[in-house]
Amino acid sequence: MLPPSTRRSLPMALLRAREVIMAHFRPMLARHDITEQQWRVLRVLAETGPLEATELANRASILPPSLTRIIKALDEREFITRNKVKDDGRRALLAISPAGVALIEELAPERTAIYDAIEKRYGAAQHERLLDMLESLIESESAPD
Amino acid sequence: MLPPSTRRSLPMALLRAREVIMAHFRPMLARHDITEQQWRVLRVLAETGPLEATELANRASILPPSLTRIIKALDEREFITRNKVKDDGRRALLAISPAGVALIEELAPERTAIYDAIEKRYGAAQHERLLDMLESLIESESAPD
């Protein structure tokens, strides 16, 4: 097997694909002075409810050092709250605040419209298939060995 | 259309997929004290021949400010050379050096083995289909309206 050229390698294709998709969302995020990762953290908390940092990091695919900084920023802007867990001084429960929920809800319509436009251009069926294939790839590669 | 949950959104799936793939390559890159992006730049130069910075940035999917820093690092380690373009004082031709070629060639076998293992787990046909679908997505979304 020849090594793939940079024109057809999986990591490059995944990177570029993510770039063209995120390009549609960046103007919206910039208007609200929030980063892509901060937005991801808020959405996970809004969907899932209060979480501890480790679980939040996993669900948002953010590394612990980054999450520490993001949590600090979101806390200072009062988009989230932190409550220490009783019986374990290390952990804290992170929850989205009403202001955070308001932000998510304010962005929701535009977010939906952007996804709809993508589905329209790419095809809803294709979109579903691509998600399935990506999940399958993640599954096949994240299992040990 | 409901907005996708974080568990099934295209940007998250692309991010996670890229993570699980790159996890296989990071130990190799770390052993040779080279970053993922530096490696990408070297591969593009090795495959394509000398390029100017803008073209190189496009092909490697790296933004100009990052490329400036990466080029500086690769130049200091003498993995690449820079030659000013005659008749245009702004541009410079960037080329991989013999040491750079040697590095790429040293990594090639392991790189191939890693890709083979991925194809074996995920399926070669699936792999090809996924690449096709990603290219199609990139095409459909990068065209201006």
Next chain:
DNA sequence: AAGATGTAATTCACATGTTAACTAAAAGAG
């Protein structure tokens, strides 16, 4: 209870991502 081990989170150091501003050089308009 004291020490060893393990775990959650943070901090550190450095590289890259991202946007905006800036510099230098080239190309175009008058």
Next chain:
DNA sequence: CTCTTTTAGTTAACATGTGAATTACATCTT
């Protein structure tokens, strides 16, 4: 030929990615 505009590349400022070291706390062991 001078002024304006465009283009290539860099610099600046701040946020995140990444791996290693560190801190604070829990748990285990004896």
